[in-house]
Amino acid sequence: MKGEVKLGILGGGQLGRMLIQAGLDFNIYTLVLDPDENAPCKDVCNEFFVGSFRDFDTVYEFGKNCDILTIEIEHVNADALEKLEQEGVKVYPDAKTVRTIQDKGLQKEFYKQHAIPTADFRILKDVEELKANTEFLPAFQKLRREGYDGRGVTRLQSEADLGKGFTEPSVLEKLVDFEKEISVIVARNASGQVTAFPVVELSFHPEHNLVDSLFAPANVPYKLQRLAIEIATRVIESFNMVGILAVEMFLTKDGQILVNEVAPRPHNSGHHTIKANYTSQYEQHLRAILDLPLGSTDIQSAAVMLNLLGEPGYDGEAKYEGLQEALAVPGVYIHLYGKKYTRAARKMGHITVLGADLQEAQQRAESIKNVIKVIA
Amino acid sequence: MKGEVKLGILGGGQLGRMLIQAGLDFNIYTLVLDPDENAPCKDVCNEFFVGSFRDFDTVYEFGKNCDILTIEIEHVNADALEKLEQEGVKVYPDAKTVRTIQDKGLQKEFYKQHAIPTADFRILKDVEELKANTEFLPAFQKLRREGYDGRGVTRLQSEADLGKGFTEPSVLEKLVDFEKEISVIVARNASGQVTAFPVVELSFHPEHNLVDSLFAPANVPYKLQRLAIEIATRVIESFNMVGILAVEMFLTKDGQILVNEVAPRPHNSGHHTIKANYTSQYEQHLRAILDLPLGSTDIQSAAVMLNLLGEPGYDGEAKYEGLQEALAVPGVYIHLYGKKYTRAARKMGHITVLGADLQEAQQRAESIKNVIKVIA
Incomplete structure (x- = not known):
């Protein structure tokens, strides 16, 4: 080098x-x-x-x-x-992969072409096509482009919701009756070596539609974990891309795994790997794009990751409350992002809580949840 | 905050x-x-x-x-x-602690005053006093000030070696018949909380007198590990300092532990904590000086740390050989220090090798030792 x-x-x-x-x-x-x-x-x-x-x-x-x-x-x-x-x-990732992923329509077509399991969908040009597909509801309507962190997504329960629908090109995605949302981060280097991080389980904030917390290892039967990793591996190999790829998936109530969406970059669902795994997602991405051998993704400790969002009602220069109390709990680590200004629900940092096992990590996380607040 | x-x-x-x-x-x-x-x-x-x-x-x-x-x-x-x-x-650390530690004479007197076990010694003003203490040999003669990484230290076996002796103010330290060298890094925050990292075992490069590799957990009976941690804790509490303190100790063949020297700052013997422990020595130092609660020092993985020294015979802009081969071994992590130029034995980086247990980490370390070379 x-x-x-x-x-x-x-x-x-x-x-x-x-x-x-x-x-x-x-x-x-x-x-x-x-x-x-x-x-x-x-x-x-x-x-x-x-x-x-x-x-x-x-x-x-x-x-x-x-x-x-x-x-x-x-x-x-x-x-x-x-x-x-x-x-x-x-x-890395290459233009072709980025182009496919940044358009949710192309992304869904790609899964279909490559036999990657995903929720049934319709591609919609405009509001007329939306109206013509009411029999497909309940569904999520997602803008084809620029959706991010919950923006550009709306849930349409029935015909009565059509007024809330987007008029721009979009994807209508069949509502999945899922039991859990999970994520697998895979990496591929230029020489073609592929690795996967262990499955993590996500929980979403009901209002902001952002990842609220996640934990690893996931509380999912081993067989389904293997399947999730196989699917994520198939996705990155189908893209033939270099770098890391976060694959968010639904685990349905009938035991299927469906790919929800992917991100060809470090991802919120991999933050805990900095503290909890042999190799972090960030180092893995670097190894991949430098064409170095990929690192072991083994778990060193069980972990819960909490996003640290700007407290609603505060807008201005960020201040952090509760650090003393939270950091007094063993296994609690803070990662601030160096953002000078906070606003409601802005991602200001994250907290990783480690434990010898998942139960310990979860108990510790529970004890500090809502202790750290970002105010102004 | x-x-x-x-x-x-x-x-x-x-x-x-x-x-x-x-x-x-x-x-x-x-x-x-x-x-x-x-x-x-x-x-x-x-x-x-x-x-x-x-x-x-x-x-x-x-x-x-x-x-x-x-x-x-x-x-x-x-x-x-x-x-x-x-x-x-x-x-942090305060002026008084720094002044004591930067003078090996004051440092040794400090141990004596605070009943901290250390090798017997003589304080020497000049070469005349050295000559008057030949009965004290074999011993290490160490300059009182400015010794660092093996500079300013010489071994005097007998009267015949006196010509090699320093003429400046120095400490003559009785040769210790030690079995092992160990290190314990302790931390103390401004509120007085103290924590200790688990004992690490050091091995020195025979020529350069630099730490060559170390591993943790140390292969030392539990009782002696407890004793080493007690002694290190007594040292930091005696200094009443804030920050981290690396305490290097000899484990003698008759089961004693003697403090060799200390450093009131992050230390080479704590590099592995970045990857191997819940909290790294760097984060612990920050928590201490920010007066935050200190982090858990628990081991996540067994680790071997190898210093990456400039290859003898090369002087100039640094290049790194063998990265591909070394990083292909699971558990191997490189940390380069961003030094543009290399020279013989210059500390250019370090490698941490993790394993589920010490045996695994040591086998992996053995397989990559001398694989990575820093040349020009």
Whole structure:
């Protein structure tokens, strides 16, 4: 390995920040592009560029100085990625994968083509097509593009809900009667080696539709865990992509596993791996894109991960309450994202709670839930 | 906690770098002072100052802008620390502790005063006093000040060796017939809470007199591990210091434990804690100086830590050989320090090898020893 690889990252949020933090161990020189001049990556990368990762010229100009280009958000200009690939920059994940994933319609078609189990769906051009598919309800309607963290998703129970529907191109996805939501993060390096992290189990915040907490190992029969890992592996191999891919899945009440959606980058459902697993998702992504052998994904400790969201009703310079009390509990670790300003439900950090077994981790997590508050 | 604490670090080497890396999770704003404009901290801290941490004015001017001032090397200007303390800066470790530890003569006297077991010694002013103590040989002669990583230490077997002796003020330390060298890292926060990491066992490079590798848990009877932790705890409580303290000890063939020397900062013998323990030594130091509750020091995995030294015969821009082969072994993690130039025996990084038990970690470590080479 050269003393220094120039790694460009599109997006300067917390995922990029934790990637750079892990990258310090590999002597990586990092360049970051983000429109927000106060993005969490700003003070931790080597060079920070203010600009839009959605703009062709901006991404192209940024990327052509990099040895490797990666992303921490998928809503980037895929045409620029393609041109950079053609000019010899290593773009991981590649333009084709990013283009497929950033359009939920293409993503669903891709699963169908590759025999990857997923909820039944309809592709809708406009509101007329929505009206023509009322027999398909109840369903989730998802915008084809730009959906993120619960934005661009609406639940349509029956014909009476049609007024809440989106008028833009969308996917109508059959409501799945699921028992659990789970996630498997897989990684593939340029040499084709693939690894999977153990299954994690997610729980969602009822209001914000954000991941509220998760735990690992999942409380799921071994056979279904094996199946989830097989499916996630099939997805990354079908994309033929390099890097990590978070595969969110439904475990249905009748024991099926259906792929919900995927993210070709570090993911909220892998934050706990920093503390709980041999290799973190961030190091695994770096190993993959540097074409190093992938690390062991073994669990060192059971873990619960809690997102630390801005307390509703506070808007302004962030302050943290309850750290003393929470950190006094053994196994509790805080990860703040360096965001100066908080607002309701903004992701300000996360807390990982470790335990010798899941029960211990969950008891500890329960005791500190709602103890740490981000106010202004 | 405030959104941002301004933490000053005297010294910009790898220990500071890993401290800053851990500090990202706490939203700490870091300032670093080091004479080398290419120091490993340079690109990772918020503000970097080129200057001598041995100079009164430089340290004072640097420190007065900080909320908290800490060190990653003990050879700093203690008078400036004292003045900063008087002016309300939180200096951890405090000036008095640093002054005692940076002088091996005062350090040994301190152990004697506080009934801390240590090898018998003589304080020598000059070469005349050395000659007057030949009956004390065999012994190690150590310079009172500025010894570091094996510099300033010489072994005097008998009167015939006197010519090799130092002429400056020194400590003559009775040769200890030890079976093992061990280390315990203890931490104390401003509220007085104390924790200890499990005992690690050290092995030294025969030529360079640097720590070559270490492993944890130590292969030492439980009773002696308890004793080592008791002694280390007594040392930090005697200093009444805040921060972490590495206590290196000899385990003698007749079952005694003697304190060899201490370092009031993150230490080479705690690098493995980043990967192997619930809390790393770096996070523990931060928790201590921020007066947060100290973290659990429990072991998650057994570990072997290997220092990655510059290969003899190479001087220049560093290149890394053997990464592919080494990282293919499960449980192997590399930590490079971001040093552009290598030279013989320069500390360029370290490797942590994890295993489900010590035997597994040691077998893996054996298989990759000498595989990674730092050349130019």
